[in-house]
Amino acid sequence: MSLLPNRQAMRRTVNACLALPLLLLAGTAAADGDGVWKGGDNVYAKVCGHCHEAQVGPQLKGRQLPPPYITAIVRNGFRAMPAFPASFIDDNALQQVAEYLSASPAPATKP
Ligand code: HEC
Secondary structure (H helix, E strand, C coil), rough: HHHHHHHHHHHHHHHHHHHHHHHHHHHHHHHCCCCCCCCHHHHHHHHHHHHCCCCCCCCCCCCCCCCHHHHHHHHEEEECEECCCCCCCCHHHHHHHHCCCCCCCCCCCCC
């Protein structure tokens, strides 16, 4: 019985370590297994939104950020934000999500 708390602690640690890879796997699954994204809003909803709609990353919509700025950050990473390589988000899908975000209005209600 005295082992139980240790097992729970270990499980919590393992869960925490698995969180980011699972998030990335969820993004892959969102491409419906064929590696094709369904446009900029799809990439945003399935990848960026996990952080940028959850107060983990800053709000991106409604700021008219230049697409080249967005694509550079996604490819290279930026401080707390991980980089996403072309094997995960291809150039075409990245261009689409950058243009989508650049043109999107700010959300009606602030989160
Ligand atoms: C794992 C969480 C996470 C994901 C997923 C993520 N971002 Fe970020 N992003 C961040 C964080 C955190 C920052 C702020 C980094 C800092 O200031 O330390 C950031 C910053 C940015 C910035 C700079 C914002 C500014 O104020 O200048 C852009 C642009 C950006 N992200 C675009 C994207 C796009 C596009 C995607 C999807 C392809 C994406 N991010 C996915 C966490 C994430």
